[in-house]
Amino acid sequence: MTLLQLENLSVTLRNRRVLSDVSVSVAAGEVVGLIGRNGVGKTTLMRAALGLIPASGHSSLAAMTPNARAKAVAWMPQTREIAWPVSVEDLVALGRLPHDDRARGPVEAALRHMALEPLRNRRATNLSGGEQARALIARALAQETPLLMADEPIAGLDPEHQIATMEVFADIAAAGRGVMLTLHDIALAARHCTRLIVLSENSVLADGAPSDVLTEGTLARAFSITAYHAQSDDGPVFQPLRRVT
């Protein structure tokens, strides 16, 4: 089942073309990683897909009414903002806002999924960065949407939390939902995403399984690097090596 369909999406910000004719899709069961250089338009692509900024072309999400969209996709912006000292439990419950109900079930499930039960009464603003990131993912889970979109969800986390977070996304996808995320760590992208979309020069350079996408040519064009790539018993291993000049 297709959860997100973008056709010829183009974005112009302040008279500058940021994205041209991007056509991608995300289906249930997928963890789709969006990679590319800084400033290539990864965040812009996500926000345009969500209808948060004006774009030409078609996005299946942007075409929905705001409330229908809020029930179709949960969005986690890169800045992990928690403006007020609310409890972890109340923070997670914010995910129920689009449903306008006080259902406890999804909130409890999200707390359990992210192992936040011991922290439920703590103030979210007093948590460590990793704990806050978990609480915010739980909030998105509580929204109970078929699709989860996250901008740099593992940036700033320690390796354990990075792996744990990526495993959560894998779980979600395994449960029949879809995940689309941007990330900078190509190694983690290669290991945990089912599919990678490489953005370069305002458009999609490659789109496919990690081992098909992370070729020498694509890496050189998209990132100007070379990398070591091996298949281990524990999955693919990927290590960027040096710059291509």
Added chain:
Amino acid sequence: MTKALALLFALVLVLAIGSLSIGPANLPFADSIRALLAGGDGPLTLVMREIRLPRMLLAVMIGGTLGLAGAAMQGYLRNPLAEPGLLGVSGCAALGAVLAIQTGLSAAFSLALPLSALAGAVIAVLILLVLTGPRGETLTLILGGIAISAIAGALTSLVLNLSPNPFAANEIIFWMMGSLADRSMLHVWLAMPFMIVGLALLAGVGRGLDALTLGEDAAAAMGFDLRMLRLRIVLGTACVVGAGTAVAGSIGFIGLVVPHLLRGTVGGRPGPLLWVSALGGAAMLLSADIAVRLIAPGRDLKLGVLTALVGAPFFLHLVWRSRRQRA
């Protein structure tokens, strides 16, 4: 939270009865309440219905809406320092009111007074929001507020000084500090419609403010129309601050102190905070108005003196904390 609401409601009730029973005339409590409810021809009924009742009602209305507006502005800007009085919104409303009075507009058409104050408040809120952007960055917010307050204060003084009326020039203190002395039911009826409209506008912002806890992008993606939210907050705040200031001058700090004190009772959530702040604001203004009558009876001590004495230390504390957080 329901418990906090119930307790605050009881507090407001007690203070309201207290406010009705305090006055220079030293009336027996039972008689005065009977005169208020049953009426009659005597001067007692006149005192209760035309002096004390409007005073109490205005304290509840103005205090309540100031608390509400403070909580709404803080929630929207996600900054605990946002407050209509401090940021010059009340000052601009006072300027609007003074202009309406001095041009004779309010004498010709009584609704001109609150309308003009409302216009002043709208302008101030809009300038603030344009200056700070939707994320109320502390420094910009405070500096913008100082500038707006200074301009509003200067123009108010100018208008009052240019008035041919010898009393006008001395009224700057009323407009800057606020007072509920000698108000009548006319003032209640004048402010009421704007308060109701403002209340209706602000009543619907709670869920949007809750969503904004996660930032604008997350709130927008959760289906909240942020432009509509901003419009409601601008107009709602301007309505209640404009109407309140037009009849009682600008009363500061209530919108700052009350949400700050009560944030804990609602677990920090900005939506539920709106209603407890409304009750808390009513309680604070009732207390302040009782205090000015007890401390200096017969001297018309201004309300702003008391609210500032209580509120300014809170403000310093918050500035201190926000400085530490940035460091």
Added chain:
Amino acid sequence: MWRRALGLFLMIAAPAAAQESPARVVSMNLCTDQMAMLLAAPGQLLSVSSLARDAQSSAMAEQAKAYPINHGLAEEIWLLKPDLVIAGTFTSRASVDMLKRLGVQVLTVPPAYSLADVTDRLRLIGEALGRSATANAVIADFEARLSTLRARTGRRPSAALYYANGYTTGNQTLAGEILLTAGFSNIAGDGGGGRMSLEELAMAQPEALITGQPYPGASRSEEILDHPVVRQIRAAQASRSVTDSDWLCGTPFVLQAIEQLSRLRQDIE
């Protein structure tokens, strides 16, 4: 009509100017303005304050048009090269101090707090102007008229003086004494007065309510005179607004205020 009589007096008394009288006199206070205009010889008074021309506050606004006005600023008064400056105790203290430092002779006249003060101030200014004879004549006329007004007594109806911001004045003030002389008893009682709350006014229910006339322009301070409580008293009881110019200053014009209030009292009886 008695104003005309006073004028007649002035004309008769004018030639009797005393020796060593100051030739160039400037007054910079509303009250001293009026007394100086009453007492000064032709050409002796150079300038009066701007307020003297304000009909609302000054009983001699018309006469004041014959004089150049000043605004109580040391510089403009110094430029007039006065021999004598007459100021009120509480007017422009800084300007008065500066004029004194510049060597100008300044007479500071305290406000009149009672009817007795009126004659006292007239005598004081008369002496300073070298016009004691004129002053004595004005005083004699004032006292004669006052005693005839005082003669009428009867029941004393209660009355309140009520001004902007809810101020009232008690018996120990000029206005209070005027009220007593007119045959009322003041609900503010003895003392100077001060703020009287609307509640106290409502509970006292005075038989007469005397308010000032509203000033031009608008003010919140005067709004209290339109409060439902005041309106109710005004509707139920006798009420009158008295022109401020007649009793703002302790000049012989206070007799007009007494006359006006006496008529109000007669209406009540």
